[in-house]
Amino acid sequence: MSHxxxxxxxxxxxxxxxxxGVPAKLPAGAVFAAKVDGCSVTGYRSGKVLFQGKxxxxxSAKWEGQAAxxxxxxxxxxxxxxxxxxxxxxxxxxxxxxTGDFFGPITVVAAYVEADRIPELAxxxxxxxxxxxxxxxxxxxxxxxxxxxxxxxxxxxxKYNDLQESGMSQGKIxxxxxxxxxxxxxxxxxxEKPEAVLVDQFAEKSIYYRHLKGQKRIIEENVFFxxxxxxxxxxxxxxxxxxxxxxxxxxxxxxxxxxxTIPKGAGxxxxxxxxxxxxxxxxxxxxxxTKLHFANTEKARRIVRGL
Ligand code: MG
Numbered sequence: 001m002s003h004x005x006x007x008x009x010x011x012x013x014x015x016x017x018x019x020x021g022v023p024a025k026l027p028a029g030a031v032f033a034a035k036v037d038g039c040s041v042t043g044y045r046s047g048k049v050l051f052q053g054k055x056x057x058x059x060s061a062k063w064e065g066q067a068a069x070x071x072x073x074x075x076x077x078x079x080x081x082x083x084x085x086x087x088x089x090x091x092x093x094x095x096x097x098x099t100g101d102f103f104g105p106i107t108v109v110a111a112y113v114e115a116d117r118i119p120e121l122a123x124x125x126x127x128x129x130x131x132x133x134x135x136x137x138x139x140x141x142x143x144x145x146x147x148x149x150x151x152x153x154x155x156x157x158x159k160y161n162d163l164q165e166s167g168m169s170q171g172k173i174x175x176x177x178x179x180x181x182x183x184x185x186x187x188x189x190x191x192e193k194p195e196a197v198l199v200d201q202f203a204e205k206s207i208y209y210r211h212l213k214g215q216k217r218i219i220e221e222n223v224f225f226x227x228x229x230x231x232x233x234x235x236x237x238x239x240x241x242x243x244x245x246x247x248x249x250x251x252x253x254x255x256x257x258x259x260x261t262i263p264k265g266a267g268x269x270x271x272x273x274x275x276x277x278x279x280x281x282x283x284x285x286x287x288x289x290t291k292l293h294f295a296n297t298e299k300a301r302r303i304v305r306g307l
Contacts, residue, residue: 004051004060008043012066016043082224083196086233090115092185092194093235094178096202097243099170102270102296103262103289104251105157106173109243110181111150112189113235121147121234128230129240134248141245144238151184152246153177161292171203175211182219196222200229200236254289262289266296274300 008016013031020034020041027033033042038055051060083089094110113121124147125140132140144150155163155177163173178199186193197219199208205225212218229236255262258277263269274296277285283301286292 002054002056004056006049006060006063008047008049008063010047012063013043013047013049015066016049016063082226082232086196088115088118089195091196091198091233091235092182093198093200093229093233093239094182095200095229095236095240095243096174096177097240097247099174100266101264102266102274102291102294103264104247104254106155106160106177107243107246107250108153108177108181109150109239109246110178110185111148111235111239111242112185112194113148113233113238117148118234121238126234126238126241128237129244130230132241137241137244138248141241144242148238149185149188150239150242151181151188152242153181154246154250157288157290161287164291164293171207172211174202175208176215179212179215179219183217186219194222196224198229198233198236199223199225200240201225201227258289266294271296271299271303275303278304
């Protein structure tokens, strides 16, 4: 008796199940089984489909094209391994700002830099924002806003605190924001597509995608992860500058509301500023101004109590 085996992906397996149907009794590990003219067909959860009988070849041939067409995508290379010439490719990059700052939101930007615009952006002054002072960031960002496609997300403190208190880790919050920003950017750019996506890495690739489980749309085509992404492609440098610019504007707004300059970071100045807010208004305003779960909240309380 001849037999043929096909390996299919989940979608094809489901299609075949719909086609052949499920009998009252299934062999162990099987998801469907049927007898057709001169052939019995059994599909297993693993994606293996077994055709047995003199018509095995003929019957399996009906699915061969589909099985081949829907083979699982090639796995992307592990993070850290970028294609040769990456710096000169057309890339969508993403970066975030504000995750370590007690005051202010998290801002995430995804930005697209086409290969042939790299020299123009370098001339605009786009480079690693860690080496740039705020006034330079503001001036370069203002030019960038008019120059390249980008998508900005601002997660303000109330929402951040809600998510954090619901049990969401900061890593998960960041992953969701990067993924959303990249999705929005791709919508803006469509039908044009980046050659590659570079996420300024804050988590291992496997963890990043674990955080995204359950999201309606997950960007995973040609996505690469690298720490110090700003120095690897100008798209991440541009995203970083725009995210910092958005963060600075939000901090200006918070300073206006507070009536004094709100400091960045998470050091002693920040504790003093939070204490000042508590004294001037009420502790409840911290929910609007800060990431409440930081240790700074307790430090500010102690300052107010004179401890
Ligand atoms: Mg970063």
